Amino acid sequence: MVDSKDGARDYVGIRRSLGGQSLGELEAEILDVVWDLKPPVRTTQVFKIMYPKRELSYSTIMLTMAKLARKGILKQRRTGDKKTDPFEYVPNISREEMGLALLNQVAKHILQKPLYEVLPELCGTEEGISADALANLKARIEKAEAKSKSKKG
Numbered sequence: 001m002v003d004s005k006d007g008a009r010d011y012v013g014i015r016r017s018l019g020g021q022s023l024g025e026l027e028a029e030i031l032d033v034v035w036d037l038k039p040p041v042r043t044t045q046v047f048k049i050m051y052p053k054r055e056l057s058y059s060t061i062m063l064t065m066a067k068l069a070r071k072g073i074l075k076q077r078r079t080g081d082k083k084t085d086p087f088e089y090v091p092n093i094s095r096e097e098m099g100l101a102l103l104n105q106v107a108k109h110i111l112q113k114p115l116y117e118v119l120p121e122l123c124g125t126e127e128g129i130s131a132d133a134l135a136n137l138k139a140r141i142e143k144a145e146a147k148s149k150s151k152k153g
Helices: 025-037 043-050 058-070 095-111 114-125 131-152
Strands: 074-078 087-091
Touching: 025 043, 025 058, 025 087, 025 095, 043 058, 058 074, 058 087, 095 114, 114 131
Parallel strands: none
Antiparallel strands: 074 087
């Protein structure tokens, strides 16, 4: 993820993928705003943040957030019991999880192998890997192994 000239986050032309669902540019921008806010988030909050940067209509943002909910990326619920009550949204996936999914997608697309197969090569660079980074990596591997064993058992 790179910041573009206008300050917007740019995903270098790669469409993010989650369970076969790809995200368009506007969906990714809205998701970034939702992650930055404290959930639950309402459409009006997203609109107030995005409008000065991009003069989008309220209904465009509302429909895009509903689309993200249909894709399962946002959780959507009414603020009250009436059909006229507005929706509020909570992310179903964190920015970190989405970033990892993106990295895995890039590794599969460009290097033709999943990220976990690329990691040893990344760690074996000329600079090597620091003791702290190596300890962190070992701890994450142990955590993943424990999680995998608990799912099987």
